[in-house]
Structure formats: C-alpha cells, structure tokens
Amino acid sequence: MPDFCAAYGCSNERNEKTKQQGITFHRFPSDKQRRQSWTIALRREGFEPKDRTVLCSCHFRPEDFDKTGQTVRLRQGAIPSIFKFPDHLSKQPSSSRLSRTSNKATEESPQPWSNMPVKGFVGQNLFHESISDHQYALEPVKAKEKLAVYQENMEKLRRDLRNAKDRERRQKKTLDFYSDLPVELFKHDHAFTPAQREFALTLHLHGPKAYTYLRETMKIPLPHPHTLLKWMQTVDAKPGLNTSLLDMLQRQKNENPARYGRVCLVLDGMSIRRQVQYDSHKQTMVGFEDLGSGIDETTVAREALVFMVVGLQGHWKMPIAFYFISSLKPETQRILLLHALEALHERGIKVVCITMDGHISNINMCTMLGCQLKLNQPLKTHFVHPSSGENVFVIMDPCHLLKLARNMLQAYSSIVSPAGTIKWKYISQLNDVQEHEGLHAANKITRKHIDFEGQKMKVSVAAQTLSRSVAMALRMLMEAGHPQFEECSSTIEFLQLVIQALNPFEQSLLSVNASGIKMVFAQSTLSLT
Numbered sequence: 151m152p153d154f155c156a157a158y159g160c161s162n163e164r165n166e167k168t169k170q171q172g173i174t175f176h177r178f179p180s181d182k183q184r185r186q187s188w189t190i191a192l193r194r195e196g197f198e199p200k201d202r203t204v205l206c207s208c209h210f211r212p213e214d215f216d217k218t219g220q221t222v223r224l225r226q227g228a229i230p231s232i233f234k235f236p237d238h239l240s241k242q243p244s245s246s247r248l249s250r251t252s253n254k255a256t257e258e259s260p261q262p263w264s265n266m267p268v269k270g271f272v273g274q275n276l277f278h279e280s281i282s283d284h285q286y287a288l289e290p291v292k293a294k295e296k297l298a299v300y301q302e303n304m305e306k307l308r309r310d311l312r313n314a315k316d317r318e319r320r321q322k323k324t325l326d327f328y329s330d331l332p333v334e335l336f337k338h339d340h341a342f343t344p345a346q347r348e349f350a351l352t353l354h355l356h357g358p359k360a361y362t363y364l365r366e367t368m369k370i371p372l373p374h375p376h377t378l379l380k381w382m383q384t385v386d387a388k389p390g391l392n393t394s395l396l397d398m399l400q401r402q403k404n405e406n407p408a409r410y411g412r413v414c415l416v417l418d419g420m421s422i423r424r425q426v427q428y429d430s431h432k433q434t435m436v437g438f439e440d441l442g443s444g445i446d447e448t449t450v451a452r453e454a455l456v457f458m459v460v461g462l463q464g465h466w467k468m469p470i471a472f473y474f475i476s477s478l479k480p481e482t483q484r485i486l487l488l489h490a491l492e493a494l495h496e497r498g499i500k501v502v503c504i505t506m507d508g509h510i511s512n513i514n515m516c517t518m519l520g521c522q523l524k525l526n527q528p529l530k531t532h533f534v535h536p537s538s539g540e541n542v543f544v545i546m547d548p549c550h551l552l553k554l555a556r557n558m559l560q561a562y563s564s565i566v567s568p569a570g571t572i573k574w575k576y577i578s579q580l581n582d583v584q585e586h587e588g589l590h591a592a593n594k595i596t597r598k599h600i601d602f603e604g605q606k607m608k609v610s611v612a613a614q615t616l617s618r619s620v621a622m623a624l625r626m627l628m629e630a631g632h633p634q635f636e637e638c639s640s641t642i643e644f645l646q647l648v649i650q651a652l653n654p655f656e657q658s659l660l661s662v663n664a665s666g667i668k669m670v671f672a673q674s675t676l677s678l679t
Contacts, residue, residue: 155206158194159234162206174222175204184227191230205230321363342373347381354378388432390442391471391493399459399468400497409466411498413459415490416467416505417512419478424450440474441486449476455483457490462502470494480514487515488536495537503543507550516544548652549609555648556612560602570640576624577615577641579634583627591626593619621645 153164153175162168164175178199179185189199207215207222214228342350350373354361358375365372403410426437439449451474460467471490487504494501506512513523520533521544532541559565565572581595594614598605605611614620621642627635628642 153202153204155208156194156197156199156203157192157205157209157230157233160206160208162208164204168206172207174207176207176210176224177202177204184229187229191233193233193235209233321360347373351378351381388442389440389471389473391489392469395468395470396493396497399470399499403497403499409461409464412462412500412502413494414462414503414505415487415494415501416458416460417455417487418458418507419453419455419475419509422452422454422474424452426450438474439476441482442471442473452476453478455486457486459494459499459501478511480511480518483511483515484518487519491535491542492537495535500538500540501535501542503545505545505547507547508554512546519544549612552609552616552648552652553606553612556602556615557606559644565644567640567644569643570637572641572644573638576635576638577620580620580623580627583632583634591619591623593617593623595620595623616645616648618645618649621649 155162155175162173162175168175178188185199188205189197209230209232210224210228211231214225216223216225353364353372354375361372361375364370365374399410424437426435428434429436437450439451453475455473455475455478456469457471458467458469470493471486473486491501516523516533520530522528522530523544523546531545532543534540535542559572559574563574577595578600580591580593581597581600584590584595585597594617599611599615602608602611602615624635624638624642624645628638
C-alpha cells in the first residue's frame, strides 16, 4: 500500500523518485502529546492520524533532523512547521477562554504568530499553551494514583523508622547489660589466660554484635573474632574413643531414654591418602598408624576405621571413635569393637545390633566373637555382649552385599550352581535386545548397567541390575522361545534368590500396602508377622 504525505496540499509519495530526491517520510509519534502537536500543526479539521500516517521531510526544518547515522531521523521534540496553507487556514486557531480576565487578555494582547509564517508556530511550548489553558491542573485519576504512591512510601518510611527505634532500644538494653564489664580482666602482657579465653568465648556466643561494639567502639582489649575461631579449632580429636561425644550422648539418653537408649553400632573403613604432616596445635607429626594408645612412627596409615552409633528411633547418628590403620587384623578389630561396646554400656546405652560390610576381615572378626557366617555350617548371627550378657546381632550391609554379588557375576562371567550355570551374558544380551527393538520390557537396564566401571559405588545401579523386573524380562524372553535366552533359567533363579535374601520383609510390605522400608517396623506390620 503506497504511503502519501498527510500534509495539506502535499502529494509526495514514498517511491524511488522521492528517495532519489532525498525526501524521507516519518510516521506520527506514539507519544500522545507530541502526536496531538503534529495534528494541530496540520490544521486539518476532523483529521485523526493512523499508525501508518506519515509526513514527508519537506515540512520540517533542517535543524529538526539527525543525520549522524546511516538513517535520517527526527530529533526528539521536532514538530512540522513548513506548510503552504490557503488563506482561511493561515491563522492559528486559538483555544477558547473561560474567564473574563483571560478573554480580555486575549483581545488586548497582540498575537505575534498571526502575521508570521508557519515557522513561528513551531515552538513546543506554544502548542502546549494552545492545547489547554490550565496545564497545572491534575486529572483526578492521576492525582489519586500519585497520592496512593506517596502514602505507600510514607508508610514504608514510618515502618523503617519504627524498626530503627526498636533496634536502638535493644542495643541500649544490651549495652546496659555489659555496663559492669570487668575491663581489668583483659589487661595482659603477652598471651590471654584460660579465664580470659573462656570469658571472651562466652561473651561472643551471647552477643556477636555487642562484642564487636565493645571491642571497636569502646576500645576494650578483647581478642579478635578470628582469634576466637582459632581457639575453638584446637579441640582435641585424637584417634580413639571420643569421651566428649560419649558423655554428651549419655546426657541426651538421660533426658530422652526412648530416643537415645537403643542404638545400632556401625563400623566401616575408608581409604585415606598416605601423607605425613606436622600438626601445629598438637606439635606432633600426624599421618602414622594410631589405635588411640599412641603413634607408631614406623608405619604410615592408609585407612581410617570409623565407629558410629545410629538411633533405632529418630533420625540421628554420631561418630564415637576412629583409628588410623595400615592393615588391621581381625583380632585387633575385635578388641576395638569390644572397647566401644563396653564404653556405651557404661553410659547406659544398649547396642542392639552391629552393621558392617561383607569384607573377609569383618567375617573373621564375627567368627572370633562367636558368630557362624560361613557355608555348610549352622547359621548364627549373634554373639554375647561382653558386659551385659545379652545377644548382639550382626547385620551385613545389604547395599554392599548387593554390589558384591553384581561385581562377582560380572567378573567371573559364569558361576556354576546346583541348578545350572549362572551367566552375566544374559543380562548383557537383554540390554542388546532392548536397544535393537527400541523398547524396554518393564525394566531399567541400560548401557550404564552393563559397563558400570565408573559407577561401581552406586547402589541404585546394582539394585536395578539384580532386580525382579530383570528376572521377569528374562523369563518372558525364555518362554517366548528367543534363541539367545533358551538356557537362562539358572540366572533367573539366582536373581530371585538375591531378591529374596535382600528383601525379607517383602510379604509384610505387600500386606500392609506400605510406602517405604521404614514401614516394616511399624506396629501394624509387626502384628502381622
């Protein structure tokens, strides 16, 4: 659609000819005030500009243009002023006056623009005067909006002032509390005494801001907060039983026996970097083998054996001992375990069971304690407590056992059992078939479950591999006559045995429609078993 100039008597059209002549076309501004100024300047009765209405550059002064860029633009506030009006449009229409004084002023005052060319009609302020006679008056809606904004700001300032006064009042109470502070206690020559350290730590604990005010404003010679942090870092946490934590656990047990009276003792070893370094707080070399009785400076430790108690009721756990070891014998580990059981018994805490992984040293230790966990012999999963004489049960970590079973099957590829040969290849072939068909037989087996070298420690990967859904998928393929799964019945039976061994409460879970393994120990579940 062609664009024509909207000015009176102008027939310029946006085309190649006008473009070669250097004539540019400009749309009416979107600002209502400037848009009205342009409309008044055109002096066309009943004219309302549209979104595509334009004026050509012939109606603007040269100083109205900005030609610094590649595109010719109008400057901010530019108003068209060059027109060729007929005689009846040569005079500028004036707005009607309402008061007698204003009408008289209009009649007596000369109108300089009446006999001047249209260029004199350009001034933006002049247009504003012609639009309205009282520009200082506010519209009721806008005035109400501004009033609401001002009231909201005033309320915010009042609230800030009230909060500031409350803070000032609290600070005055805090300062009054410290008005009798014995400043003479902190007169020292070189180092702070133990009494000064304890007082400074207590003071900072009750009010850090007040402590900073007393130190920086009142110039009381208190130690820097970084010094306090360094003092708190010098807690003696040497290898062995931590009596501080055991005493704290005893206090908790006295306050709440049901929550802290019965625990499970967990022990596990973790690898550490072989390194010897100097401890400036203890002024000794650390990193050697240490069983709590002293450092053996001939052997560098490479593992840490940790003892931790976990509450049978409530979600809490607490480490009570650790040891630096290089290689631990089952007899030594048995002695350390008995020491932990006796220390807990002395504080009135009953150890119901012990949980550990299936490492050979742990199995040998349980055998020395009186358990029987080896094959071809009657199973015995408890031993007698050295102090109370009650039975303490041994529970191997199911997560670790699940990973061991998966790793064993993958490492040996095939295992001979009385029912036949158990093979890892059937699980691998199941993944290949699912990838080829693009469908999963209601299981989560993917490539990461087959090549799990980078995810050996993830229990979920092992659980999804030796799962009920994998056993059902293998059985479906075997019954469907798939040639690759004709002899996988032994592998299916192995998976079912693993599932049954690691989920002894499955029937109880199904019977009460429980939503989690914690529901196994619910009262409704125990009443059914």
